[in-house]
Amino acid sequence: MRSSGSGKSGGTGGRGNYRGAGNNRDQKQGGQGRPRKPRPEERRYDVGPGASPDGPKSGRGGAARGGAKGGPKKAQPQGGRTAPARSREYETRTEERNRDRYAGKKDIKLPKTFPGAEQEGERLQKVLARAGYGSRRACEELIEQARVEVNGEIVLEQGKRVDPEKDEVKVDGLTVATQSYQFFSLNKPAGVVSTMEDPEGRQCLGDYVTNRETRLFHVGRLDTETEGVILLTNHGELAHRLTHPKYGVKKTYLAAIVGPIPRDLGKRLKDGIQLDDGYARADHFRVVEQTGKNYLVEVTLHEGRKHIVRRMLAEAGFPVEKLVRTSFGPITLGDQKSGWLRRLSNTEVGMLMKEVDL
Template sequence: MRSSGRNTGGNRDYRGAGNKRDEKQKRTGRPRPEERRHEKPGKPGGPGKGGGPGKGGGPGKGGKAAGAARGGPGGKRVTGSGAPKTRARNASAPQRPREYEAQLEERHRARHRAPAPRLPKTFGEEEGERLQKVLARAGMGSRRSCEELIAQARVEVNGKIVVEQGLRVDPEKDEIKVDGLTIATQSHVFFALNKPAGVVSAMEDPDGRPCLGDYVQNRETRLFHVGRLDTETEGLILLTNHGELAHRLTHPRYGVQKTYLAAVQGPLPRDLGKRLKEGIRLDDGYARADHFRVVQNTGKNYLVEVSLHEGRRHIVRRMLAEAGFPVDKLVRTRFGPVSLGDQKSGWLRRMTNTEVGMLMGEVGL
């Protein structure tokens, strides 16, 4: 009679009598690989895990569990009430209230928001920064020149004149002044001025001529002009108390481009732009324009646009004069990404955050 493949008489070989693989497992006393991860080893004297013969040779619990897991005889199915006790205990455990969970979340957030503890001086760095370093960062010059300012008794901290070098200050708390004017240590301001003709590109003029300082209402903070314009040249000039930005905008390494409109007398040759781009030889070397175009032409009167990244003295006037076309009037219309637009002559405006961001991105700040 053909076997049905299932063991109905309690025999552990429910996969079929005479199975060579099962007989081999019996001889070695080891459970089948697929049964090893389901059951724990049997007790001494009982069968091993997976229904194999144990030391005592009698049937054990391992066979029942394995049979139950596969739907065979000798065990209960793991369903319903037959679920493991550990799962039942976890399922019956009370859940935390939502209010308690919210309190825990708030504690975690408060712990991360707490300020970092300040270590004693013996375990951390000394408090504050050197005064000359703070002055240099504020744009007062190099550290060596700032040390000279301190030696000349031109610097005061919290109302007291400082003459000793190496004094440590806290820029956020201490009031630092140079020549009676407070330097900017944290808050920065940025202005764009349409400089009229006849105004000196300086914050103060010893001869009493009109200067940039006459157009700045807030004199509590020391401001710097970014670059220079000739006295007779009009147009855009930037004012700020951000010393590092002012330094980078005028440094040849960063090559910030400036654009000018120049009024000249023609007629102009067709190759004038090419000559300016190739380079005009001056007394202090060659000067090259980045861009040139004719904006307007009325008879012999020409209005041309010249862009270049150099900042030498009278550079545009000298280039056009050397090419044979002296400049009658010169206006700077753009400094980097900042444009003069329709800003009237003599008007001062605060630069937008977008303009400041573009300026800083231009010089890698």
Template sequence: GAPGAKPGARGAGPKGAGHAGPKGAGYKGAGHKGAASRGRGPAPARPREYEAAIEERNRARHDRPAVKLPKTFGEPEGERIQKVLARAGLGSRRTCEELIDQRRVEVNGEVVTEQGRRVDPERDEIRVDGLTVATQSYLFFALNKPAGVVSTMEDPEGRQCLGDYVTNRETRLFHVGRLDTETEGIILLTNHGELAHRLTHPRYGVKKTYLAALQGPLPRDLGKRLREGVQLEDGYARADHFKVVQSTGKNYLVEVSLHEGRKHIVRRMLSEAGFPVDKLVRTAFGPIALGDQKSGWLRRLTNTEVGMLMREVDL
């Protein structure tokens, strides 16, 4: 919606919420007022029996059972696949038709060969180049969370939280996992509950990558120690990968990847190894990289990124 627009305000929300509601509320001439204002003076009152007869006739007309026409007469079920793909953000309809011609589109595991194939976006599984397309009205965002922001959608104590960065309030968004308040970097937000759940479930072990600022000098075997595992109070923690990215005098920037999701895990591991973290940034969540996204900025994930996330957790 427009910044600061109240939920019901005209122009709030992208889908033309400024138009009259579905029943023509607020539409000029809704109801019978329009009849009197056509310059004929007030319409004469009609006898009540007459009104009742009209009401009766209208009701009979609407209560009649709908005639079931054979399929060929009615509107065919579902939507044309190129329309569904275009709406999901894969390009113009023309581009989507080319994807079909190139045999790159599958519905429920079968390659689509003819244009205009009808699908049900709620039920059918649609893939392009093997990646699932989120055709429902799912939203997927990546936020570069600044330090000091709490990883919740709202905060009863009024601290800055993730919800402050999402002006798009038509749907409830979930945050995928958490970042410590002082840690910066990528955090995903979506209204796809199952995806959010799986991405944080230990069973899928999605890899997260961090950049940590430490004070050196660092021993040569630090990476090996972190990969073999560090004993913490709640069990061992192991890094999948460690490398020194930069060093200037005593200041080191190191990259650590792990598929663990325990609280403060990177800070605790490095601290336990003897190197408390000065600053920590999460630079990637699974296949989604932070890149050069500025602090506090929110961006919509591309369809390819969404497909990659879904593939990561078998959706």
């Protein structure tokens, strides 16, 4: 009985012979169609698309050597073949074929989906903000207060579109320079030539605006020894009208002369002084200050002939020792120091344009 029991144990599944050399348990399980579990020494640790279905060739897998920490591996194509790189000739032929395929076709215009895109021009508040009237919200408040008009009509609604090149925009009745125009006032010192460039190398007006991106030019002239207001701008039409006799823009000067002066000097200047090139008349004359025989007189006239004030007073018998232009139309010198350049405000530009019907 004991010998038969030991025979069963050795033939069918006794624990004593599980790892024996003659054990055929694995073969029996394989023969029954069930997959056997790999033994520890047969287990592989390389995973992912680069894993080999046949198991590692050595004791450790490729991923085990690099580990999962080594990062993902490049996927190898099935069958072990690599895709051939495309040649430059192939890429060139492909590009030419695509170009020929779409040659001659009309450009597709995508629909404008955002509101107001089909309208032309710019929003009015944006134009005003760019012209220097404050933020867009501040410009919207100007519109709400009915202070803005376009082409003679007061704007009452927000979002109105205008063409800065064609439409006339005004704020409080003054024209807005909606384009990229620049306007400056310079207190010209004595000894500066009224030109933008001087071939003789003397100091000129251009020396004060060398850092400007756009080209500026002066409005009118002042002789070299005369000080005071001179305007610089890139607005050609405005500069032309400000100096044209038709519009009669007035200029005011302070002249230092030596007296005594007669009571009727002002009347003589207003009635007209005969000069070599015709009569010259002053629009206004008054004595500003007197210190002994030294007088400071103010002369206003709308003419722009060369040295007109000096010639008039000299012809009347009172040569000018010093001359300063204190205003050009609505632009006054104020407390602007000699040699200082300042940008005109929007209100001043509007007043200049109103002066010449712009």
